[in-house]
Ligand SMILES: Nc1ncnc2c1ncn2[C@@H]1O[C@H](COP(=O)(O)OP(=O)(O)OP(=O)(O)O)[C@@H](O)[C@H]1O
């Protein structure tokens with residue numbers, strides 16, 4: 248589904264992602280872990296077109312077609328079927344919850360510019376559909392009653408949820424989640440874990456998950472990739488990763504094996 | 507029919523009333539020509555303010571060159587108008603002026619809208635200056651002496667018609683999916699791109715639409731005041747328009763309408779103190795920045811305040 252080959256990105260002298268190759272299969276839920284500054288977010292930024300790779304390729308296989316998404320503009324990557332959330336929450340914070348979701352639906356809107364001025368019939372039809380679909384998506388996190396609130400007024404946890412809803416609204420095939428549980432308490436994390444599982448089934452998604460919360464990663468990921476100093480140092484099932492020497496070293500003291 | 511909602515019927519009633527009152531006052535000879543000029547400037551200011559608000563307030567692209575597009579609309583309309591001297595020629599001139607302004611907007615927008623913040627502001631400022639200098643040097647526009655004896659077809663009906671049309675069309679746009687795409691650029695360009703919005707394309711679209719309506723404003727202006735000179739459309743005119751947008755509130759159509767009226771009235775009142783005018787503008791801006799930095803309306807609309815229905 249997603250084939251990453253010898254992907255490298257450097258910033259000046261620093262190689263944030265170094266010669267990373269990964270293959271992710273359709274429907275998999277894959278974890279990406281690594282210490283702070285390991286290059287996890289940079290990897291997402293490369294996959295989603297925020298940064299251009301210094302070298303290497305990224306291929307997305309969808310419905311038998313193969314698209315080279317490395318170096319595409321972010322909106323073209325999203326169109327190709329990859330959607331993401333941001334580690335440092337990037338909602339449209341002065342807009343309503345509903346508008347946040349509807350903006351993400353825009354790429355699938357059919358009516359053209361003239362209809363946005365003159366409101367032909369298809370304007371009303373599609374806007375009704377947008378509203379209905381947005382509410383359905385918001386209901387995944389029981390948020391549809393907050394649709395008219397400004398995103399910035401949501402509690403922190405719900406802002407993270409809205410990031411996920413917004414990504415889903417682009418109708419992706421691959422969902423990239425960058426630390427969705429950051430700042431959440433164990434109870435909230437547990438709830439989120441279940442929701443991520445459910446979302447994957449419901450929307451038939453392939454999921455890449457960056458997360459520092461080991462309990463979450465170990466519980467739901469089928470495979471885990473470990474980055475350290477930009478390099479892929481290990482990959483395998485949670486059980487394999489837990490006992491991997493290089494991983495334990497990379498985390499120096501942080502006890503992966505007990506998680 | 508959604509068009510006949512309670513809200514729209516009330517708006518329509520208000521509009522008809524406004525039109526009728528001004529029309530009656532004029533016909534009973536209660537309005538002096540001084541009043542009429544002020545009313546014309548109210549309408550032109552509203553069109554300019556609302557159209558620049560789309561670019562700067564809603565899409566978040568600081569433009570210091572709106573007067574350039576106004577100039578294009580004014581000259582194109584005036585030239586056609588002087589040639590044809592008929593209502594048809596006037597309408598043709600307005601549309602041609604608007605379309606050419608929009609095309610120039612696209613042409614200039616594509617390279618400049620890649621720039622951000624200060625750079626974009628400087629580029630748009632330069633663009634307007636270039637447009638002005640072109641009109642200053644063209645033979646057909648009669649250089650610095652400008653065009654004189656432009657036939658007057660701009661009247662209360664057309665002023666009202668184009669003002670209402672501008673406000674309705676731009677409000678519709680803002681409240682559509684395409685409009686929301688523009689607003690997302692203002693909010694967070696990286697997030698917008700990552701949600702599938704082609705930000706460059708939508709910046710150019712906003713720029714072109716804004717230019718189109720500025721062209722209309724210029725066209726109305728040219729066929730009201732009989733004469734045109736390039737100096738009318740200098741840097742200060744662009745700043746005047748920006749003041750309307752900032753005063754009313756970046757991201758509020760209602761705000762631009764209110765501020766457009768305020769500025770026109772203020773300008774009329776201060777007509778004999780031209781030097782004082784800029785000082786009072788500056789003071790007004792400083793006061794706004796100190797006490798209400800979001801402008802009169804912030805990003806609110808009159809419909810939010812009257813709470814006809816939650817914006818959906
Ligand atoms: N735009 C940039 N310019 C320069 N350096 C960058 C840039 N983006 C990331 N880096 C550097 O690349 C390295 C990897 O950063 P990245 O954000 O990918 O780490 P991460 O694994 O996501 O860490 P964390 O767990 O803290 O989120 C860091 O050293 C960071 O400073």
Ligand SMILES: [Mg+2]
Pocket residue numbers: 287288289334
């Ligand atoms: Mg990170």
